Amino acid sequence: MKLKGKKIGILIESDFYEHEIWYYNYRFPEEGAELHFLSRLWGQPYLTFKGHEYHAPFECHKSFETIDDAELKTYDAIIVPSAMVSDRLRYTEDVTKPSPAVEFLKRAFAEKNILKGIICHGMWLVSPAPELVKGRPVTCHNNLYSDVVNMGAIYTNEDVVLDGDLVTGRSGGHAHLFAKKIIEILAER
Numbered sequence: 001m002k003l004k005g006k007k008i009g010i011l012i013e014s015d016f017y018e019h020e021i022w023y024y025n026y027r028f029p030e031e032g033a034e035l036h037f038l039s040r041l042w043g044q045p046y047l048t049f050k051g052h053e054y055h056a057p058f059e060c061h062k063s064f065e066t067i068d069d070a071e072l073k074t075y076d077a078i079i080v081p082s083a084m085v086s087d088r089l090r091y092t093e094d095v096t097k098p099s100p101a102v103e104f105l106k107r108a109f110a111e112k113n114i115l116k117g118i119i120c121h122g123m124w125l126v127s128p129a130p131e132l133v134k135g136r137p138v139t140c141h142n143n144l145y146s147d148v149v150n151m152g153a154i155y156t157n158e159d160v161v162l163d164g165d166l167v168t169g170r171s172g173g174h175a176h177l178f179a180k181k182i183i184e185i186l187a188e189r
Helices: 018-030 085-089 100-110 120-125 142-150 172-188
Strands: 007-011 034-039 047-050 057-060 077-080 115-119 160-163 166-169
Touching (some): 007 018, 018 034, 018 172, 034 057, 077 172, 085 100, 085 120, 100 115, 115 120, 120 142, 160 172, 166 172
Parallel strands (some): 007 034, 007 077, 077 115, 115 166
Antiparallel strands (some): 047 057
16 A cells, blocks of 8 residues: 555646546555545535546545645645536636635645646636646647746656656556556655
């Protein structure tokens, strides 16, 4: 159990890629990690989100909006998954301010001891805060190539790219390689 005592948070919303989320839901705990799915719950005790391909339901019971700095530091990794999750989490009532999810991601990036994982279209959540990846090597879905270049990141044509406390993955279809790299890094810490 390589990840015994490790805590991982994964952002979730509707239109998630089921195969990716199901894989994480089993793989990380299989290595002993404590896994938390996090979202914006809009004052509800939980929300049920639907997947993109099969419309499979997935319940989330924890809001990132209630996580203070002390609790955030208890996480070893925060993951932004593929598909439409990040686009939905970019919603903000005031277009002049970043969404709560973007603010949460900025706080996670400020903590160098937290491994940040962003895969595929998860890069959309970074676009309102391009300083988080500016000058850093990353990979992403081919459709987001121009987005990461416009954010000032260094696009790297690989399936998984590691840059210090940031791991990026090309697509949801590469979730197994992405998770393998996260497991390797956390097991070494």
